[in-house]
Amino acid sequence: MPQTYKNIVVLTGAGISAESGLATFRAANGLWNNHPVEEVATIEAFQRNPEYVHDFYNEMKPELYGAKPNPAHLALSKLQKEYPGKVSIITQNVDTLHEKAGSNGVLHIHGQINQAVCLNCGQVMESWGEVNTETVCPHCQVAGMMKPNIVFFGESLLCMNEVDRLLQSCDLFVSVGTSGVVFPAAAFVQIAKQYGAETYEFNLETTSNNFYFDHHIMGKAGETLPKFVEVLLAK
Ligand SMILES: [Zn+2]
Structure with a gap:
């Protein structure tokens, strides 16, 4: 983990909501x-x-x-507020737990x-x-x-122009609670990596030997993500 990042993109999936009881x-x-x-x-x-x-x-x-946000949602909100670079959140979840945690501008690619x-x-x-x-x-x-x-099956994901723009400009890509081998996460990390981002996967257990991820952090996001955010903010 080097310098300060300019553009952090976080993708969240079902795993982060599961820790708030939405399984x-x-x-x-x-x-x-x-x-x-x-x-x-x-x-x-x-x-x-x-x-x-x-x-x-x-x-x-x-x-x-x-449903109430858990420490993982709160950590991401804190990162958005306190980090000197830009922090964008893309979620596959249709709940509003990121907004309840205080995050702004969350891109809900599967709707709300x-x-x-x-x-x-x-x-x-x-x-x-x-x-x-x-x-x-x-x-x-x-x-x-x-x-x-x-977004029903067979329909296009929402906000994809903005998502593509973010993925191509990010220097840190973080995937939380979503399988790294299934679309869209697999495609997102691949794009971010090709454009030069450092990449992290946070999951309960390793879901992939997806080589586009540089780092695999296993465990509950409510425990691992707040620590990661503290490290980022300490830089
Ligand atoms: Zn109308």
Whole structure:
């Protein structure tokens, strides 16, 4: 770990939210919070039965609304506030734990549970309340066109222009709680490495022999990340 970094990029995934008790919201074994992916997380499912898909995400909101950030989220927020260089956070998580920890400008590439996007005008609205097939868009006033702002399977990731720009300009890339061998993390570290960044992986156990990572730090992010942040801030 050399000099002061100018542009730090942190990518977070399901593992960091799991340490706040949110272990279920992930696509493992084709299940999405214990529902088959094709029932609740594809655009075809939404077109076929929008009421059902809206209900699924509405029912998930209270748990995510009540979840609290853990020491890993807080450490990243502290790094953003106190580090002399720029610190950007990209997350695959649809919860708002980074925001609750005080982080700003978090790029949610898989969307956010507390947002809906209007299929008529493209604008995003925020709500922790119920959004359904009768909800009126606050921007264009058209009813029945709101879709949960969750990236369904087969849809493009959000904010990717900004993400590409960040990956190409960062000099430190840190992946937290996400498998280093699965898209998009695998692609992100590869880009960052090709553009010259030093790269760290924080995970419960080693997920990869991905040679794009220079360092593999194993253990709970709530324990390993605060120490890492203290080292960065001490430089
Ligand atoms: Zn609209």
